[in-house]
Amino acid sequence: MxxxxxxxxxxxxxxxxxxxxxxxxxxxxxxxxxxxxxxxxxxxxxxxxxxxxxxxxxxxxxxxxxxxxxxxxxxxxxxxxxxxxxxxxxxxxxxxxxxxxxxxxxxxxxxxxxxxxxxxxIPREVTGCGSEIFDRYLSERPVSLLICGAPSSGKTTCLRDIARLCGRRYRTALIDERGEIAAVSSGNACCDIGLMTDVFDRYPRKAAVETAVRVMSPQIIICDEIGSEEDIASLSYVVCSGVKLTATCHSGSIDELFRKPNISRLLENEVFDVLVYLENGRMVQTREIYSRQCSKL
Amino acid sequence: MLEIIGMILLTAAGAAVGDEAARSLARCEKELKDLLSLLDEVGILLSSCSLSTEEIFIRIGESEYVYSHCFRCEGDDITDKVSACLRTSGLAMCGELAVYIARFGETDLEGQLARNGLLRHEVSLAYDAAAEKRKKFSNIYRVGGFSAGLVAALLLI
Missing domain, CATH: 3.30.450.90 (Beta-Lactamase)
Known part of the structure; x- marks a missing residue:
């Protein structure tokens, strides 16, 4: 765009x-x-x-x-x-x-x-702003990633670019509840969100997540600003279905995530593998909490 | 011979003027009746169909009301465009309708329906008055026009 x-x-x-x-x-x-x-x-x-x-x-x-x-x-x-x-x-x-x-x-x-x-x-499409995160964590295989930061730290802009990069490699479902990420107009996305990205524009998050998992067989689901009570069940469902999740939420630091009532429950349920903290659009802190891997018999 | 033709023409002119005045009354009554139907349709579209302003205007534009052509506008500030068209249309109560349309969609549903109801009431009163006037004066205008034409013809010829 x-x-x-x-x-x-x-x-x-x-x-x-x-x-x-x-x-x-x-x-x-x-x-x-x-x-x-x-x-x-x-x-x-x-x-x-x-x-x-x-x-x-x-x-x-x-x-x-x-x-x-x-x-x-x-x-x-x-x-x-x-x-x-x-x-x-x-x-x-x-x-x-x-x-x-x-x-x-x-x-x-x-x-x-x-x-x-x-x-x-005013929306900004900054091509390449998500490359660092994508190259480090998502280039080889999808992982569940939570991007946090203060308001106006660039989370949505970064998420948009990550959707574009993921959409080139994986089957991606973009849950665009507020219509900000893909900026769909008359059925067409105004932003570049990748070849293989399906956009659920203005869907309520719970319905979008369930529909996406059932009918679009995504490898990765992308959604913005999680943190409500309802998100716990729907996003846990996503991960239990074998789909990876990239999401954003407001937070002053990575440590603060563990104090947020609903996010901490998601973290306890091992929904996310990697936590990333953004400041001024740049990745300043990360924490990797990969789930226990099953070994082959 | 020429005098007779002149008399006929003058009388016919007077009758035509009288007839036009009578038709004008009928036209005003029809326009107000159309406007009542238009406002009824807007009320239904607002309350039952939850349509946006643009969608409502499209529906009205596709209808056969005398005001419909003013609603066939597109683009941004659609209410201003439709309002401007109505204001210059010369139709009955176009000024009041233009004011109503200029602020269409600026309140919640209850407020919008209340504004619609208020205008409809004003139009209804105007329609009743126009119908009364048409019944009372149509024949008077026609006869008066004919008589005026005839008197003018007699005086001049």
Whole structure:
């Protein structure tokens, strides 16, 4: 996927004056633009590379409303569930996150009113960023790999490249629950995710995993941001079916993984063979915990 | 001979004007009736079919309402495009419909159905008034037009 396509999709969400302000930035700045944040009554802030850039233009309530409505393609009446989940995936894999005033019932968010913050994340396809991990752990045979890191450490970008590399060698099933990794549009993946990769776009993870194992006979399943209670059963099922798993999760360190309630259970169940910690898109720490190998009789 | 032709032409012109005014009343009534049906269909598509805004507009565009041609737009900002087309269409209550469409899909389902119901109520009142007006004034306009034409013919000739 061309980085420009992601940026163009993101700019289409914005009101004209903010869009013009961003387009006026130097080309080099636009190439490194990762996020556009609108906050009601405050200046627009961009994430460029690892730093922040504040623009001299204020995002008004109407601007945020415009961005939100466009992100939902003027169909909020069919998107309440997505709105309550706090994000929506727009064209070319742009993820748009929202914050606002929640209407809660029995501890669950049933609606959002007065959206006051919008975060537009521009997808980046960095070919080769997953090569180090792939060459070290996956080039000879599939293994189960967990990639962890802080938010915006490059996990999804790395996972996308690993999917591409795995898809060249193994039968790969990509569980793209949020539509960010393959950026499927009208049935076609906008990103290069490999020749032999089957994409389960916007499937709930549990259903996707079970379907993939049953009907696509994958050698490796790839999914993003695991860590929920439901993941324990479905991902353990994957590994017990003889399929390897590459996944990502949020964590401040590898040691922290063992303290996370659901991830630690996956680790106890020996779901993963290798743990990798990413920082700024680079592998900085690994731990290999291969399962006990059966010896031949 | 020429005077008789002149009289006939003037009378016919008056009758035509009167007839056009009567037809205009009937046209307005038909457009409002179409608009009621359109809003009913939108309500059903919203509540029963869970269609997106684009899908709803495609369905309406494929229907045979007098407003349907305005809904055959594509691309981004589809609500703005349809709204702009409606505003310039000259059809009955096009302004109100344009305002409704401009903000279509900006609320949850309940809100959208409520807005739909509100506009439908306004259109229903306008339709009843238009039907009443047509019944009352159609014949008056036709007879008046004919009479005006005849009087003009007599005065001028």
């Amino acid at each position: 061309d980085k420009n396509k992601g940026l163009e999709s993101a700019l289409r969400l914005l009101p004209q004056d903010i869009c013009a302000e961003i387009r006026a930035l130097p080309e080099k700045t636009l190439e490194q633009l990762n996020e556009i944040r609108l906050r009601s009554g405050r200046n627009v802030v961009l994430t460029v590379g690892r730093s922040f850039l504040e623009l001299g233009i204020t995002a008004e309530t109407e601007d945020i409303h415009t961005a939100a409505v466009r992100a939902f393609r003027n169909s909020l009446h069919t998107s309440t569930e997505q709105l309550c989940s706090g994000y929506v995936t727009y064209d070319n894999g742009c993820r748009v996150g929202f914050a606002g005033t929640a209407c809660a019932e029995n501890g669950s968010v049933v609606n959002i009113k007065h959206i006051n913050s919008v975060c537009i994340r």
